[in-house]
Amino acid sequence: MWQPASFYPDPAIEILDESFASVRIFSAAVERIATGCRWAEGPVWFGDMRQLLWSDIPNERILRWDEETGAVSVFRKPSNWANGNTRDRRGRLVTAEHGRRLTRTEPDGTITVLADSFEGKRLNSPNDVVVRSDGSIWFTDPPFGILGNYEGRVAEPELPGGVYRLDPETRELVCLADDVPGPNGLAFSPDESILYLVASRATPHRQILAYDVAEGGRRLTRRRVLIDAGPAGTPDGFRVDTAGNLWCGWGMGSPELDGVMVFNPDGRAIGRIRLPERCANVCFGGPARNRLFMAASQSVYALYVNAQGAAGG
Numbered sequence: 001m002w003q004p005a006s007f008y009p010d011p012a013i014e015i016l017d018e019s020f021a022s023v024r025i026f027s028a029a030v031e032r033i034a035t036g037c038r039w040a041e042g043p044v045w046f047g048d049m050r051q052l053l054w055s056d057i058p059n060e061r062i063l064r065w066d067e068e069t070g071a072v073s074v075f076r077k078p079s080n081w082a083n084g085n086t087r088d089r090r091g092r093l094v095t096a097e098h099g100r101r102l103t104r105t106e107p108d109g110t111i112t113v114l115a116d117s118f119e120g121k122r123l124n125s126p127n128d129v130v131v132r133s134d135g136s137i138w139f140t141d142p143p144f145g146i147l148g149n150y151e152g153r154v155a156e157p158e159l160p161g162g163v164y165r166l167d168p169e170t171r172e173l174v175c176l177a178d179d180v181p182g183p184n185g186l187a188f189s190p191d192e193s194i195l196y197l198v199a200s201r202a203t204p205h206r207q208i209l210a211y212d213v214a215e216g217g218r219r220l221t222r223r224r225v226l227i228d229a230g231p232a233g234t235p236d237g238f239r240v241d242t243a244g245n246l247w248c249g250w251g252m253g254s255p256e257l258d259g260v261m262v263f264n265p266d267g268r269a270i271g272r273i274r275l276p277e278r279c280a281n282v283c284f285g286g287p288a289r290n291r292l293f294m295a296a297s298q299s300v301y302a303l304y305v306n307a308q309g310a311a312g313g
Contacts, residue, residue, distance in 0.1 A: 002276050002299070005029040012259070012274040013303070020262060020271035023245075028304040030273065033293075034065055034072045039151065040295035041237070042128070044085040044093070045285025052285060054295050055082040057098065057151045065300065067286075081145055081152045084128035084185075084237065084281070086312070088168070089135055096126035098145025098152035102137070102166065115166055115173050121158040125151075128185045128237055128281070131312050132192055132217055137166040138176075140183040140197070163197060165218070176220045180209065185237035185281065188213070189265070190244055190310040195220060198235050205229050208238075208246070208267075226267040232257055237281025237295075241307040245270070247292060251278030260294055275301055284309025 005012065010029035015021050038058040045052055050067040053075055061077035062085070076082070080099030088094050093105040094114070100123050101116035114137065116123055125145025130138050142161040145152030163177040163186065177183070182201025188194065192213060199207045208227040211220040227246075229235050234257075238248035244265035251258030259275035260282060277297035285291050289309045294301040 002032050002035075004031065014272040014274065015270075016272060017264070017268060017270035019264065023262075023271060023306050025304055025306050030275070030301050030303050032299050033070065033302050034063070035299040037063070037298050037300075039280070040297060040300055041083050041280045042085040042096070043281060043283040043285075043293045043295045043300065044087060045283055045289075045293065046087070046091075046093075047285065047287065047289075048091065052283075052293055052300070053085060053093070054293075054300060055079065055085060055095075057081055057083055057145075062095075081125075083126070083145070083151075084139070086129050086131055088131045088137065089133065094129055094131060094137060096129045096139050098125040098127075100125060100146070100152075100155075102126050102129065102139055104168075114168060114171070115164070118159060118162070118164070118173055118175060122155075124157050124159055124161065127183070130187055132188060133312065134217055135168055136217060137168055138186060138195070139164055139166070140186055142182050142184060142200070144182075163220075174218070177211075177223075185235065185249070187238055187240045187246070188310070188312060189240060190242055192217070192312075196226065196238070196240070196246060198238070200234070200236070205231060206233055206235055208235055208248070208263075227263055233261075234278070235261070236279070239282050239284060240310045241284070242310050243307065245307065247282050247284075249279035249281045249294070249296075251275075259296070260292070273303060 037056040043054040062075040064075040080097040084096040124143040143157040146155040184198035184200040206229040210226040212222040236249040260273040262271035279296040
């Protein structure tokens with residue numbers, strides 16, 4: 001049961017390393033801004049509209065929260081089981097859909113299909129997506145959305161789970177990795193020299209991997225494990241702040257871990273935001289990009305922090 005903090009500092013914000021003390025704002029508390037979803041995912045901030053969009057996958061809709069009024073409304077339904085969302089460098093919405101495609105929403109509201117197949121085979125169920133400063137679109141394509149009829153429609157995978165790079169101008173689609181067990185959330189370091197990637201089916205524990213981005217963003221090299229999530233850890237989607245810290249949706253393995261875990265660039269846990277629900281994904285927003293929005297199971301939460309989200313998330 002959600003209960004807002006009755007005093008400051010909010011006990012839901014836990015300092016695990018002294019470096020996180022300067023990131024926590026003493027008089028800022030976790031707020032629940034929306035509820036009533038079945039599985040909230042893929043938050044993305046639209047500063048020009050002062051609105052947050054996010055996916056409610058099983059209800060096949062994208063919802064919208066207005067910062068000025070606090071009103072929640074439907075942005076799109078049906079959504080083709082939209083999951084991850086981001087904006088390209090021209091401000092357009094880019095969406096990874098469990099309905100087996102990657103799309104872009106144009107300014108007039110029309111939908112452009114950017115990718116739905118690779119080498120003649122259908123994509124599985126695009127999961128999460130980020131855009132690099134060169135305009136290239138990077139997304140993961142595990143089979144999660146086609147394993148049942150709750151977050152998509154049952155189908156046989158035609159491709160291994162992959163990490164893809166799409167050139168939006170030429171539409172060239174390149175698979176950069178097809179050997180990651182359960183590729184899920186992904187994000188770049190602030191200088192885009194590193195790609196972080198959740199391996200959500202890694203054994204014995206789930207992992208967050210790190211790759212060097214080589215050849216002008218056309219190849220991934222030097223794969224290594226940055227974070228071992230441990231026996232109960234379940235990282236999902238995440239975003240990076242301008243200092244290089246990773247803010248990771250977390251939980252489900254153990255209720256006391258539900259919420260957001262924060263790691264520094266070396267992979268050391270420095271902070272935790274406890275939530276009463278498992279958090280799937282996050283984004284930064286607000287006029288200064290210092291408000292963390294957390295899509296967590298049936299609800300969306302927000303928290304002001306002394307950090308700013310890096311571009312491209």
